[in-house]
Amino acid sequence: MPNTPDPTSPPQTNADSGSALWHGFADMSVVSRSEFVLTRGEGSRVWDRLGNEYLDATAGLWFANVGHGRRVIAEAMAEQAARLAAYSSFGDVVVEPATRLADEVAALAPIPNARVFFTSGGSDSVDTAIKMIRRWSALTSPDGRGRTGLAVLTHGYHGMHQGGTALSGIPLNREGNPGLDPDVVQLAHGDLDAAVATLDATPGLAAVFAEPVTGAGGVHFAGQDFLTGLRKACAERDILFVADEVITGFGRTGAWFASGLLGLDPDLVLCAKGLTSGYSPMGAVLASERIWAPFYAEGAGVWRHGYTYGGHGVSAAAGLANLEIMRSEQLPDHVATHAATLHDTLRAATAQLPVVSEVRTAPGYLAAVQLADPGRVNEAIAALRTTGVLTRALVGGGLQISPPLTLDTAEIAELGERIAAGLSTLG
Numbered sequence: 385m386p387n388t389p390d391p392t393s394p395p396q397t398n399a400d401s402g403s404a405l406w407h408g409f410a411d412m413s414v415v416s417r418s419e420f421v422l423t424r425g426e427g428s429r430v431w432d433r434l435g436n437e438y439l440d441a442t443a444g445l446w447f448a449n450v451g452h453g454r455r456v457i458a459e460a461m462a463e464q465a466a467r468l469a470a471y472s473s474f475g476d477v478v479v480e481p482a483t484r485l486a487d488e489v490a491a492l493a494p495i496p497n498a499r500v501f502f503t504s505g506g507s508d509s510v511d512t513a514i515k516m517i518r519r520w521s522a523l524t525s526p527d528g529r530g531r532t533g534l535a536v537l538t539h540g541y542h543g544m545h546q547g548g549t550a551l552s553g554i555p556l557n558r559e560g561n562p563g564l565d566p567d568v569v570q571l572a573h574g575d576l577d578a579a580v581a582t583l584d585a586t587p588g589l590a591a592v593f594a595e596p597v598t599g600a601g602g603v604h605f606a607g608q609d610f611l612t613g614l615r616k617a618c619a620e621r622d623i624l625f626v627a628d629e630v631i632t633g634f635g636r637t638g639a640w641f642a643s644g645l646l647g648l649d650p651d652l653v654l655c656a657k658g659l660t661s662g663y664s665p666m667g668a669v670l671a672s673e674r675i676w677a678p679f680y681a682e683g684a685g686v687w688r689h690g691y692t693y694g695g696h697g698v699s700a701a702a703g704l705a706n707l708e709i710m711r712s713e714q715l716p717d718h719v720a721t722h723a724a725t726l727h728d729t730l731r732a733a734t735a736q737l738p739v740v741s742e743v744r745t746a747p748g749y750l751a752a753v754q755l756a757d758p759g760r761v762n763e764a765i766a767a768l769r770t771t772g773v774l775t776r777a778l779v780g781g782g783l784q785i786s787p788p789l790t791l792d793t794a795e796i797a798e799l800g801e802r803i804a805a806g807l808s809t810l811g
């Protein structure tokens with residue numbers, strides 16, 4: 385809530401004049417005049433440079449799963465930075481904590497005997513998966529050419545690299561980029577018959593990419609029957625199934641991975657965000673034995689793919705400390721226990737507000753408060769800032785609710801009160 389200046393932050397000198405920073409997903413004609421600068425965080429709260437305190441309704445960009453300001457992660461990162469911050473993971477080289485993190489992630493993966501390919505973030509994971517699938521298909525096909533077609537769900541967000549942009553189920557995110565991957569088809573989200581009909585009508589499909597819960601596209605959960613039905617249809621047609629768990633991975637749905645919770649048995653799992661809770665950028669592709677075995681086979685040769693910062697030492701140290709917190713505080717169980725309270729609280733807080741048309745929820749700490757008039761979403765975000773809630777707009781005019789997994793019942797109640805107070809000012 386607005387309060388006294390934060391003693392740890394520098395005095396505000398440029399409230400109304402922005403810095404040289406070019407922001408992502410921003411209208412810079414507005415943002416260049418006024419940036420919203422945050423200076424610290426602790427648990428589920430963050431503070432701006434004027435000292436105003438906010439409940440972080442979004443966990444940053446769906447990533448701060450263990451909450452902000454965890455000194456133990458900062459210390460693990462500092463220790464690794466002083467020892468050997470980074471080197472390379474090309475060829476046979478690797479920095480030690482990356483090997484331990486790979487083993488820990490493989491043990492948690494919703495895939496038996498997984499192998500872990502580290503990336504620098506979610507978009508890297510998506511584009512890595514595209515290339516991995518096509519290479520796999522070539523390695524395993526009798527003519528060495530393989531299949532290249534990919535299918536994605538409408539509303540899906542799969543990052544901002546070229547490959548992920550081509551996969552986007554959000555048309556606006558593809559706009560203005562002619563020549564994107566022509567081998568991509570869209571499947572109707574939530575309509576199994578239509579989705580399967582598209583699979584059958586599209587020759588040469590190698591894989592389907594699906595978010596278990598659509599995140600940026602608006603928090604839409606198509607339900608377990610749709611997802612397992614789609615997965616089964618893929619298996620029957622020998623099409624790989626890729627679960628994009630960049631948001632849903634690492635506890636968000638009340639299980640370590642949504643694929644495990646929903647029984648999706650994916651061929652590949654994509655992750656990032658909660659892997660380090662955002663303390664340092666890192667992502668990963670988790671591959672099943674069916675996928676990795678041909679790459680590991682005698683004579684397979686070099687797969688010419690990798691990133692300078694895949695397996696980064698400081699990021700791996702952050703990941704190890706992060707997973708230790710998630711395990712010791714049993715955060716997936718905490719979310720499973722309290723998710724219904726979060727969902728009920730959001731519904732109760734907004735039930736009497738005509739500006740809200742619905743509250744959409746998905747398993748775990750995932751929800752969207754949908755505005756009746758999507759055109760008022762920025763007004764709603766501004767109103768909520770005045771009552772101490774930080775949130776952001778989803779596609780379609782919903783407000784993102786994906787708090788840190790540490791959010792407790794008192795904070796859930798407080799979040800509900802602040803949301804009701806903020807949105808009620810909209811009339």
Ligand code: PLP
Pocket residue numbers: 445505506507508510541542543544595599600628629630631656657
């Ligand atoms: N996939 C999904 C489902 C995402 O939600 C995101 C980011 O929000 C990405 C991929 C891309 O991740 P990044 O922004 O780390 O590149």
